[in-house]
Amino acid sequence: MKTLLFFAYRNILRQKRRAVLLGTAMALGTCFLVLASSFVAGISQTLFDRVMTYVAGHTSVLVGDRGYLYRTALRGRADLKERIEKLPNVKRVSETIGIVCRLVGPQKGDNGIFIGIDLTQKLSPAELQETQDNFPMVTGSFLDLKRTDVDNPAILAKPKADYLGVKAGDQLAVRYQDSRGRRQVTHLTVVGLFRPTNSFMEAPLFVSMDRAKILMDMDSLDLPYLYLTLKNPKVNAVPTADAIQKLLKPRLAALPISVVFGGKSQAVICAGLKSDSVSRVRLGKVLPLAKEWKGNVVDLPNSLATTLGAKPGDTVSVVSGRSKAGDSIVDRAVVAGTWNPPAGAEGLVLWEEDAFQGARSFRSRLPGDTGAALVQAASGVLDSLLSPEWTLLPRAKSTDEVRDQMRLIGAREWKSPVVAVRTMYETGEQILKLADALSLITLVAVLILFVVVLTGVVNTLRMTVRERTREIGTLRSLGMQASQVRQLFLMETGMLALFASLTGTVLAGLLMFGLSRLTFPLEGNPLSILLVRGHLVFVPGMMSTLGEILLVVGMAVIAAWGPSSQASQLSPANALRHHE
Amino acid sequence: MTKPNSISTVLRLVATLGVATWAAPTGMQILLAVEANETMKEDVQAKVNVTQNRTGQGVKVIAMEYYRRDKDKSFVIAMTGPESERGNGYLRQGDHFWMYRRNTRTFQHINRDESIGGSDAKGQDFESRPLTQMFAPSKDAKGQELLRADTVGGVPCWRLEVRAIVSDVDYPKKVMWVRQDNQLLAKEQSFSSSGTLMQSGYYTKYQPIASRQLAMRMVFVDEVEKGNRSLVDLSDVKVGKVDPEIFTKAWLESKSR
Numbered sequence: 001m002k003t004l005l006f007f008a009y010r011n012i013l014r015q016k017r018r019a020v021l022l023g024t025a026m027a028l029g030t031c032f033l034v035l036a037s038s039f040v041a042g043i044s045q046t047l048f049d050r051v052m053t054y055v056a057g058h059t060s061v062l063v064g065d066r067g068y069l070y071r072t073a074l075r076g077r078a079d080l081k082e083r084i085e086k087l088p089n090v091k092r093v094s095e096t097i098g099i100v101c102r103l104v105g106p107q108k109g110d111n112g113i114f115i116g117i118d119l120t121q122k123l124s125p126a127e128l129q130e131t132q133d134n135f136p137m138v139t140g141s142f143l144d145l146k147r148t149d150v151d152n153p154a155i156l157a158k159p160k161a162d163y164l165g166v167k168a169g170d171q172l173a174v175r176y177q178d179s180r181g182r183r184q185v186t187h188l189t190v191v192g193l194f195r196p197t198n199s200f201m202e203a204p205l206f207v208s209m210d211r212a213k214i215l216m217d218m219d220s221l222d223l224p225y226l227y228l229t230l231k232n233p234k235v236n237a238v239p240t241a242d243a244i245q246k247l248l249k250p251r252l253a254a255l256p257i258s259v260v261f262g263g264k265s266q267a268v269i270c271a272g273l274k275s276d277s278v279s280r281v282r283l284g285k286v287l288p289l290a291k292e293w294k295g296n297v298v299d300l301p302n303s304l305a306t307t308l309g310a311k312p313g314d315t316v317s318v319v320s321g322r323s324k325a326g327d328s329i330v331d332r333a334v335v336a337g338t339w340n341p342p343a344g345a346e347g348l349v350l351w352e353e354d355a356f357q358g359a360r361s362f363r364s365r366l367p368g369d370t371g372a373a374l375v376q377a378a379s380g381v382l383d384s385l386l387s388p389e390w391t392l393l394p395r396a397k398s399t400d401e402v403r404d405q406m407r408l409i410g411a412r413e414w415k416s417p418v419v420a421v422r423t424m425y426e427t428g429e430q431i432l433k434l435a436d437a438l439s440l441i442t443l444v445a446v447l448i449l450f451v452v453v454l455t456g457v458v459n460t461l462r463m464t465v466r467e468r469t470r471e472i473g474t475l476r477s478l479g480m481q482a483s484q485v486r487q488l489f490l491m492e493t494g495m496l497a498l499f500a501s502l503t504g505t506v507l508a509g510l511l512m513f514g515l516s517r518l519t520f521p522l523e524g525n526p527l528s529i530l531l532v533r534g535h536l537v538f539v540p541g542m543m544s545t546l547g548e549i550l551l552v553v554g555m556a557v558i559a560a561w562g563p564s565s566q567a568s569q570l571s572p573a574n575a576l577r578h579h580e
Numbered sequence: 581m582t583k584p585n586s587i588s589t590v591l592r593l594v595a596t597l598g599v600a601t602w603a604a605p606t607g608m609q610i611l612l613a614v615e616a617n618e619t620m621k622e623d624v625q626a627k628v629n630v631t632q633n634r635t636g637q638g639v640k641v642i643a644m645e646y647y648r649r650d651k652d653k654s655f656v657i658a659m660t661g662p663e664s665e666r667g668n669g670y671l672r673q674g675d676h677f678w679m680y681r682r683n684t685r686t687f688q689h690i691n692r693d694e695s696i697g698g699s700d701a702k703g704q705d706f707e708s709r710p711l712t713q714m715f716a717p718s719k720d721a722k723g724q725e726l727l728r729a730d731t732v733g734g735v736p737c738w739r740l741e742v743r744a745i746v747s748d749v750d751y752p753k754k755v756m757w758v759r760q761d762n763q764l765l766a767k768e769q770s771f772s773s774s775g776t777l778m779q780s781g782y783y784t785k786y787q788p789i790a791s792r793q794l795a796m797r798m799v800f801v802d803e804v805e806k807g808n809r810s811l812v813d814l815s816d817v818k819v820g821k822v823d824p825e826i827f828t829k830a831w832l833e834s835k836s837r
Contacts, residue, residue: 102805108636109805173804175778180747184772185804217747217773327745362747411676411689 004484008491015464022460023500029453030504030552035511036442037544042537043530047435048233048424050134050532056427057094057227059241061248065179066357067391067414069406072097073179073216074223074390074417076366080248081226087243089236094118096225097212101176103156103205105164112160113203114176116212116224119146133197133532139168140192145208147191152215155192155206166190174205179216180361186215197533219324221365237423244421245395250388252379253416254371255360259300259349260317261308268304269371270320270349271378272356272387272416279385286382287350289337297336299350305338312337318351320359329362331355344377353387354415361417390417399429438530454559461493461563472567473575482568489564490557497556501549512538607717607725607740613763614756615711617792623649623822627660627815635807647822654827658835667836671829678829682836687829714749715742732757732766751778764793769803777803790819 012019052058061084065071074080085093097116102109119142123131131142138158147153154172166172168190175185188207196202207215218224230236257270273283273293280293287299290312298318300310310316318331333355341348351359360366379386391414396402402422409418425432465472472485480488519534531537605613630642643661648654655672659665667682670690678687717725718741726741737757744752751770759766768781785797794817802808825831 104805173776175804178773181750182744182747182752182773183750183770183778184774185776185778186772186774187776323747358746358748407689 004488004491005495007488008495011488011492012496018460018464019496022457023496023503025453025456026497026500026552026556027504027507029450030501030548031508031511032449033446033548033552034505034508034540034545035538036446037548038508038512038538038540039536040439040442041539041541041544043438044435045539046530046532046537047431050130051431052233052424052428053227053229054134055431056422056424057096058230058233058237058424059228059244060096060422060427061226061228061244062420062422063223063225063390064409064418066354066361067409067412067416067418068181069410070099070177071179071181072099072225073218074419075361075363076221077223077390078221080223083247084226084228084244087240087247089231089240090228091231092121092229094121094227094229095209095223096227097209097216098204098225099176099216101174101205103160103164104173104175105161105166106170107165108163110160110163111203112156112174112205114174114212115204115206116209116216117142117145117206118209119143120209134201135194136197136533138193138195142192142206144191145206145211150189150191152186152188152207152211153191154188155194156190157196157202157204158193159196160202160205161190161193168193176215179218179222182217184215197528197531217324233424237425241395241421241423245392248390248392248419248421250390250392250419251372252375252386253356253360253389254367254375255320255351255356255363256367256370257321257349257351257359258319259298259304259308259310260319261310261314264308265319266304266307268301268347268349269374270298270318270351270356271375271382272353273299273350273382274385274387274415275352275354276413276415283385286385287337287339291334291336293336293352295352296331296333296355297352298333299337299339300335301341301347301349302338304347304349305335310335318355318359321363321365323362324364326364329359331359341378342381345374345381348374348378350382356387357416387416390419393418393420395421396426399426402426450555454555457493457556457559458563461489461560462566465489465563465567468567469570469575472570473572473577476570476572476575486564486568489567490560493560493564494553494557497553498549501552504552505545505549509540512540604727605738607727607742608712610727610738610740610756610758610763611712611715611717611742614758614765617764618711620648620650620790620792620819622790622819623647624817624819625822626817629811629813629815631811631813633807633809633811635805647826649822649827656827656832658832669832669835671827671832673827680829680832680836685833685836714744714746715754716745717741718743718753729760730757732759735766736760737766762793765795779803787817789817 048058061080063072063074065073065075081093081095084090095116095118097114099114101112101114103112135142135155140155142155145153145155151171154174156172161167164172170190172188172190173185174188175183178184188205194201213219213222213224216224228240230240253272255270255272256267258265258267273279275293275297283289283293289299291297293299298316300308300316305311308316312335314335315332316335318333320329320331323329333351339350375386393405396405405420408414475485475488476482515536516538518536520528520531520536521534528534625645625647628644628646630644632640632642634640641661642665643659645656645658645660647656653672653674655670657670659668669680671678671680671687677690679690680687717727719725728739730737730739737759740756740758742754742756752773753771753775755769755771756765757767758764764786765783767783769777770779770781772778780801780803782799782801783795783797784799785795786793787796788794794814796814796817798812800810800812802810
């Protein structure tokens with residue numbers, strides 16, 4: 001073996017010109033292969049770790065109050081965030097508020113996106129750098145959003161600020177719809193301007209999450225959208241979403257209320273009863289009602305109706321607590337009927353779901369587990385007609401399914417709060433398709449290049465065999481076996497391929513270093529989303545590079561197999577007679 | 581969140597009489613009087629023109645036919661102008677709210693919060709909801725209603741400040757100027773939670789229809805984006821049963837042809 005290796009090495013040195021030419025071709029092929037794979041990995045990292053994290057999260061939990069599409073709050077359930085944070089593979093759970101708004105400056109108005117940023121999160125140096133990469137500041141810093149010496153500090157993109165006619169220190173009006181659907185206007189103070197790294201980044205206007213929640217009429221107990229950053233997102237996004245789906249299984253909702261009629265008041269527990277047309281038909285088979293179950297209606301337990309002296313058709317007042325503003329939440333509801341609750345649910349009042357969930361949403365604090373057992377006891381009779389704490393939508397399998405679910409939310413198909421768990425595969429399908437398309441294009445280009453290089457290798461080896469036929473004859477005459485001749489040629493090729501691919505890898509490293517230092521313009525550049533601060537991103541991997549070197553060597557050896565076998569099959573006499 | 585009943589109807593009548601005869605009515609009486617004038621017991625149809633003037637974007641005239649049937653919370657809006665909107669429409673039936681697009685011939689469920697025909701108006705603006713179920717008179721630190729005499733264009737009015745008593749209303753605070761002679765709303769200012777004036781509305785022309793005074797011309801001035809204003813004109817108002825066929829998808833679709 002050692003002799004063969006020595007011969008192979010000697011042969012490479014003996015035929016320097018051919019070895020250099022063939023080696024250069026293989027080195028260039030390896031170089032492009034490593035370069036392309038690192039570029040694709042860079043794109044993938046940019047899209048997954050930078051774009052997807054901000055646009056949709058690797059996995060996300062979306063919420064809608066009372067089934068309204070744009071009221072992105074789940075009242076009183078901020079605790080769910082902590083439970084999700086404890087799941088495996090979760091690097092970070094970010095609260096997210098992002099709503100379309102109208103920015104009004106002294107010169108002009110323009111549409112924008114009002115975004116809350118959680119400044120309490122501890123970022124690693126890499127994450128901090130990533131944030132700085134995404135939002136390079138022209139004036140101020142993101143920490144200025146914590147300032148208390150100005151009203152509602154905000155940061156926006158420099159081009160947007162120029163268009164609106166504001167600069168750092170100026171005030172800007174922002175008009176939006178809060179989490180309760182009310183039209184609001186707030187004056188913000190511009191404390192920082194950033195240079196957008198791509199065209200998508202011109203729209204956002206950032207305020208601190210605390211401030212955003214106040215402006216949106218949410219408090220620390222309310223849960224906005226959650227975007228999750230995961231370890232190894234490609235693998236963990238779906239399992240994590242499935243785990244969250246199990247975690248978020250809702251219970252039946254209960255609400256302590258007081259029913260007032262005829263000067264009498266009685267404190268009771270109340271459950272919501274669905275009132276869509278399908279549920280109304282089902283309800284009619286379970287409960288005898290004197291009036292149609294539609295609009296703001298209640299069904300009183302017989303005992304309560306007797307105590308209050310209320311009968312079907314009467315209007316009772318339902319007092320369901322206090323709002324955040326301190327007002328009593330009082331509704332007037334028509335008694336649609338009376339019922340006899342099952343054991344364990346005695347005294348349970350049934351209230352039309354929309355009004356019931358409205359009262360829950362408007363309460364300053366939700367009652368926790370109070371009354372939950374009572375409602376659960378009624379579920380044996382009323383089954384799925386009772387209103388849940390929230391409606392957990394089934395996991396969507398595609399963007400089309402997500403679209404269908406959004407349409408149904410828009411139609412207020414569900415009157416309870418709505419919760420949906422999504423992954424980037426559904427919400428960011430377009431971005432992922434872009435990554436896949438770029439990977440495919442790169443792969444095809446590299447394969448074409450490689451086929452060309454390998455064709456050159458095969459041709460060169462065939463020429464070598466032809467030129468060294470007499471030498472093969474001499475070696476065979478001296479006792480070298482046919483298999484050893486084949487091994488000699490394969491070793492020669494393999495050794496050359498190894499040296500060439502190592503050289504190509506070094507060359508690729510130098511090229512990556514050089515290319516990543518070039519700065520590309522961002523404005524008007526459709527590929528700016530793939531750049532970081534105007535630079536290309538390459539992510540070479542140790543294992544992938546090793547694999548590519550092995551691939552090049554392996555393919556070169558395979559390509560050399562044919563000519564090597566051809567050389568080994570020559571008879572010594574014929575080989576020695578060979579004359580060019 | 582609640583429904584009008586016979587008691588509130590009686591109260592409204594008393595309030596209307598009260599406002600007409602008492603020198604200084606209470607805030608609730610004024611609210612009930614305005615509400616009584618706004619409440620339509622029968623179906624309504626009208627042609628509506630919204631002339632929208634936005635800074636830097638010029639004038640846009642949005643024309644529509646509007647049909648409303650309160651007994652089942654239904655309404656239909658058929659867009660008749662501008663050309664880009666003509667044939668499009670909106671249908672509300674109970675909890676369902678659809679948008680029809682002429683180009684694609686499709687109905688799409690939309691949210692009550694969405695804009696109508698590219699205007700500032702939202703779907704919920706076309707719904708009827710009793711005023712007193714949304715607002716109550718505001719009071720000062722001494723518990724006195726924020727109500728005083730004032731004038732609008734020289735006409736004596738009551739200036740009443742009201743606050744929302746439910747959370748899902750457009751504006752949490754309003755100031756209303758109600759004419760002292762006929763209890764008609766003359767002017768209204770709408771405020772955000774932070775107390776910023778967002779919109780002023782002027783009700784400049786009324787017409788007696790079905791024993792009520794219907795506002796036929798309203799001007800809404802955007803107080804945030806100065807220069808933006810919308811002029812709403814109603815015409816061909818008819819009160820009485822509207823053909824049930826109109827409150828269907830088929831009618832809206834046929835209207836676009």
